[in-house]
Amino acid sequence: MTYQPIPLARPDLDDDTVADALAALELMLRDGRLSIGPHLEQLERAVADAAGRRHGVGVSSGTAGLHLCVRALGIGAGDEVVTTPFSFIATTNCLLFEGAKPVFADIDPESYNLDPAAVEAAVTPRTKAILPVEVFGNMAHFDSYETIARKHGLALIEDCCEALGGKLGGRAAGSFGECGVFAFYPNKQITTGEGGMIITDRDDMRDLCVSMRNQGRDAGGGGWLAHPRLGYNYRMAEPCAAIGAAQMRRLEAILSRRREAAKLYDSVLAEVPGIHLPPMAERENASWFVYVIRLADEFTRRDRQVIMEHLRARGVSCSDYFAPIHLQTFVRSELGTREGDFPQTERIGARTIALPFFGGLTEQCAELVRDALVESLSAAAGKA
Numbered sequence: 001m002t003y004q005p006i007p008l009a010r011p012d013l014d015d016d017t018v019a020d021a022l023a024a025l026e027l028m029l030r031d032g033r034l035s036i037g038p039h040l041e042q043l044e045r046a047v048a049d050a051a052g053r054r055h056g057v058g059v060s061s062g063t064a065g066l067h068l069c070v071r072a073l074g075i076g077a078g079d080e081v082v083t084t085p086f087s088f089i090a091t092t093n094c095l096l097f098e099g100a101k102p103v104f105a106d107i108d109p110e111s112y113n114l115d116p117a118a119v120e121a122a123v124t125p126r127t128k129a130i131l132p133v134e135v136f137g138n139m140a141h142f143d144s145y146e147t148i149a150r151k152h153g154l155a156l157i158e159d160c161c162e163a164l165g166g167k168l169g170g171r172a173a174g175s176f177g178e179c180g181v182f183a184f185y186p187n188k189q190i191t192t193g194e195g196g197m198i199i200t201d202r203d204d205m206r207d208l209c210v211s212m213r214n215q216g217r218d219a220g221g222g223g224w225l226a227h228p229r230l231g232y233n234y235r236m237a238e239p240c241a242a243i244g245a246a247q248m249r250r251l252e253a254i255l256s257r258r259r260e261a262a263k264l265y266d267s268v269l270a271e272v273p274g275i276h277l278p279p280m281a282e283r284e285n286a287s288w289f290v291y292v293i294r295l296a297d298e299f300t301r302r303d304r305q306v307i308m309e310h311l312r313a314r315g316v317s318c319s320d321y322f323a324p325i326h327l328q329t330f331v332r333s334e335l336g337t338r339e340g341d342f343p344q345t346e347r348i349g350a351r352t353i354a355l356p357f358f359g360g361l362t363e364q365c366a367e368l369v370r371d372a373l374v375e376s377l378s379a380a381a382g383k384a
Helices: 015-031 038-051 062-072 090-096 116-122 142-152 203-213 238-248 251-269 301-313 329-335 343-349 363-380
Strands: 055-059 080-083 101-104 127-131 155-159 179-183 196-200 291-295 352-355
Touching: 015 238, 038 055, 038 179, 038 196, 038 238, 055 062, 055 203, 062 090, 062 155, 062 179, 062 196, 062 203, 080 090, 090 101, 090 127, 116 142, 127 142, 142 155, 196 203, 238 251, 251 291, 251 363, 291 301, 301 352, 301 363
Parallel strands: 080 101, 080 127, 127 155, 155 179
Antiparallel strands: 055 196, 179 196, 291 352
C-alpha cells in the first residue's frame, strides 16, 4: 500500500505572512538594500522584546550566534565551558572554533537538560562559562544554571535555539545569563530559511557582535574597508529578515498552534505502551520545537531502527534526536571521550524518536501516526 507522506516538520507560513513577506521583498528589490536594513532591525527588536532583552543581533545561523557569543565573552584556549552532550553539534563546535575545551556533564533523564548537580560537579578553576541547551524547547533547570553561574562567577550562554517564546516561572526563554541565541532554520518555530539571533542586555556584547558579524567593521566609522578586529561574514540577508519579521507579528498564534499539536499527541499517545511522552516544564507555557518520544528501556538501538523503518514505510517521517555528541567520531578523537562516559545521555540518546510535528497538525494525522507507531512497536518486539 502507498501512504501519503507526513512531513517531519513544516514552516508555519499562512497567507498573510506570505503576502507581507512578498510585499517587503518587492520593495526591497526596488530599493536595492538587501543586507543590514530596516527589516533586520524590525526582526532584532521583535525577538529581543520576546526575550525581554535590550538588544538583538541578527546573524546567519544559530551556530554563528553561539560562536560570536563565545568570542565576545573572551573564551579561548585553556578555558573550559560546561555543556551538554545531548544536543546538536553546534554547542560543541562553537567552543572548539576558539580552542576552548567543552566539558560535558550528564543530563537529567526527567528533562533531557543538563543535570544541575552534574554541572556544579564539573566546574573547575579553569571553567569560564556554562552553555546549557533548552533541549526540544524544554526550559527546565535554567534558573538553577543561572544560580550556579553566579555562585562561581561564570558566564552563562543560553542556547535557546529551540525555545523561542517559551516561559519558565514567568521568565522568557533567552532572559537567563549574559546572552542567548535563537535559531531560525525551517524546522524552528519561526524561520528565516537560514538565520539566528543573539540577544543580550549588555551594550558591549551587542557592539562586539555587530562588528564581528560584519567582517570586524565598527559601526562608529572608519569606512567600509576598516577592520579593527577579526570578524566574519555572519550577516543575515535582508530578505531572510523580512520573512522572519512577518512571522514574529503572529508569534503567539504560531506558538499556540504548536501547543495544540503537542496536546493532541499527548492525548492520542497517552495509552500507547512502551513509550515515554516528551518531558516539558510548564507545558502550557512551553515553546514546542519538536515532539520527541522515548522508547522504554527494553527496546534497543537496533529496535529503534526497526521502528523508524516501519514508520517510514507507512509514510510517517521520523528521526533519531539526538545522537550523543561525545560519541561523534571527531569529538572522540579531539576530546578523548568514549562510550560509558555519560550513561544517561547514552540511554536516552539510543531511544528517542522525533515524530511529525508542526502547527495545524490534525487529529486524523495524529491518529495515523499513533496507529503506525503501535504497529512499529509490535514489529520491533517480534509480535507482528
